[in-house]
Amino acid sequence: MSLIIAYIGKNGCVMAADKRKIGYFGDKENLEILEKELYDGIIISDDEFKKRADELGISVKITDDASKLKIVGNCIRGEVSTKGTFETRRRRIYGTTNGYQLVELLGSEVTSRNAGESGIIIFGNNFAKKMAETLISRKFKPSSSLKSKGEVFEEIINEVASKTPTVGINCDVLRQDPHFNTSQAQKHLNITIDNDIKVLVKFRQNLTEQLVQQSIEIEMANKVIDKGDVGRVVSVDGNILYVQLNDKTQAMDENWKKLAGPGQNVIMFTESENVKIGDKVTIKDEDLCLKKDKSSLKCDVILCSL
Template sequence: MSLIIAYIGKNGCVMAADKRKIGYFGDKENLEILEKELYNGEISSDEEFLKRAEDLDISVKITDDASKLKIVGKCVRGEVSTKGTFETRRRRIYGTTKGYQLVELLGSEVTSRKAGESGIIIFGNVFAKKMAENLVSKRFKPSSSLKSKGEIFEQIIKEISSVTPTVGSNCDVLRQDPLFSTSQAQKHLNLTIDHDVKVLVKFRQNLTEQLVQQSLEIEMSSKIIDEGDVGRVVSVDGNILYVQLNDKTQAMDENWKQLAGPGQNVIMFTENDNIKIGDKVIIKNEDLCLKKDKSSLKCDVILCSL
C-alpha cells in the first residue's frame, strides 16, 4: 500500500514517498478478492474502496501519516513493509551520492542485499508502479536539480493517488548529496546499513521484552486476591506484624517478582493493639484486614493466588 520513487545519481539522492497506511481485517477469501481488485486498478477512489470493503464484510482503517522515508547517516532510506502472521517483511532502499543498496528483511534478518551505482528505483504495487514508471519516463529531466526531481516525483505520487486508494496524496521528500566517490558511497552504505539493522534488532528485542512484560502483568493482575484468606499472624512487634502466608498465597513486588511464597512471612502494619498470635488475615471487599474484627492492615506487597 505504498509508493516510493527514488533517484540516485552523481550529484546525490532524492526520494519521495506517500504516507498512506491501510489496515484491514476479515474473511481470507474476501481479503484476496479485495486486494486483487485494488492491485488491478479496478477500484479508483477511497469511497469505492470503502464501499467495496463493506460489501465484502471487511473492516478497513485508512491513515495518511506513515513515515516511509528517513535520513540515516548520509543516506536516505525508504521502506515498505508487509505484516505476516509471525513476522514483518521489509523492503528497503538506501541511497546516497553515486550509490544505493536494496535490502530485504524478514523480521530483523537480512534475506537479500543488492548494490548499484545510479538509477531510478520504484517500490509499489503492480498498478501504481507501472503508472509511476510511465509518468517518470515522460517527465523526468536528468539535468534538473535534486530539488526539481523531488518535486516531479511528488507530483507523480499525487496524480497516482487520484486513481488508486493504495496510494495517498500526502508525501514526504528527502534528499542527501554528500561528496562521495563510487567506492566511498558503497563503504558508507555498508557501514550505515549494518548499524541500521543492528538498531532494528535491538528495537525488536526491546519490543519482545515489553510484550513479555505486558503479558506477565496481565496474567499476574488476574491473580491479585480481592477476597479470601491469605495467612495468619505468627509474630507481633508493636504495630508490625509478621504474617505467614497460607498454601495458596504469594507476595509479589511491583515488577511481579516473588518476594515470599506459601508458608513464608511478610510484614504488615496495624493500628490495632489487640492482635494475637494465630489471628487470621483476610481480604474482604478488596481490603486487607483481620478476620476477627475487620480492623485494617497495610503492607507493601501485592498478594496473589498461585
C-alpha cells in the first residue's frame, strides 16, 4: 500500500513517497478477494474501496500521515513494510549521489542487500508500479534539476492515487546531493546502512523489553489480592506492625519487583491500640484490615497471590 519513486544519479538523489497506510481486519479469503481487486486496478476510488470492503465484511482503516522517507546521514531512506503474524517485513532503498542500495529485512535481520550506481527505482504494487512507469516514460526529463524531478514524481504519485486507493495523494519529497563518486557513495552507504540497522535492532530490543514488562504487569495485576487472609502479626512497635505473610502471599513494589515471599515479614501501619501478636491480617472488600475487628491497616507494598 505504497508508492515510492527514487532517482539516483551523478548530481544527487531525489525520492518521493505517498503517505497512505491501510489496515485490514476480516475473513482471510475475503481479504484475498479484496486485495486482488485492489492490485488488479478494479477498485478505483476510496469510496469504491470502502463499499467493496463492507460487502465482503472487511473492516478497513485508511490513514494518510505515514512517513516513508527519512534522511539518514547523506542518504535518503525509503521504506515499505508489511506486518506479518510474527515479524515485520521491510523493503528499503538507500540513495545518495552516484549510488544506492536495496535492503530487505525480516524483523531486523537482513535477508537481501544489493547495490547500484544510478537509475530510477520504484516500490509499489504491480498496478501502481506499472502506471508510474508509464507516466515516467512520458514526463521524466533526465536533464532536469533534482527539484524538477521531485515535482514530476509528486505529480505522478497524485495521478496514480486518482486511479487506485492503494496510493494516497499526500506526498513527501526529499533530496540529497553530496559530492560522492561511485566508490565514495558505496562506502558511505555501507556505513550509513549498517548504523541504521543497528538502530533498528536496538529499537526492537527496547520494544521487546517493553512488551515483556507489560506482560509481567498484566500477569501481576491479575494476582493482586482483593479478599482473603494474607498473614499474621508477629511483632508490634507502637503503630508499626510486622506481619508475616502466609504461604499463598507475596509482596511486590510498584514496579512489580518481589520484596517479600511467604513466611517473610512486611511492615504495616495501624491506628488501632488493640493489636495482639498472632492477630490475622486480611483483605475484605479490597480493604486491608485486622480480621478480628476490621481495624484498618496500611502498607507500602502490593500484596499478590503466588
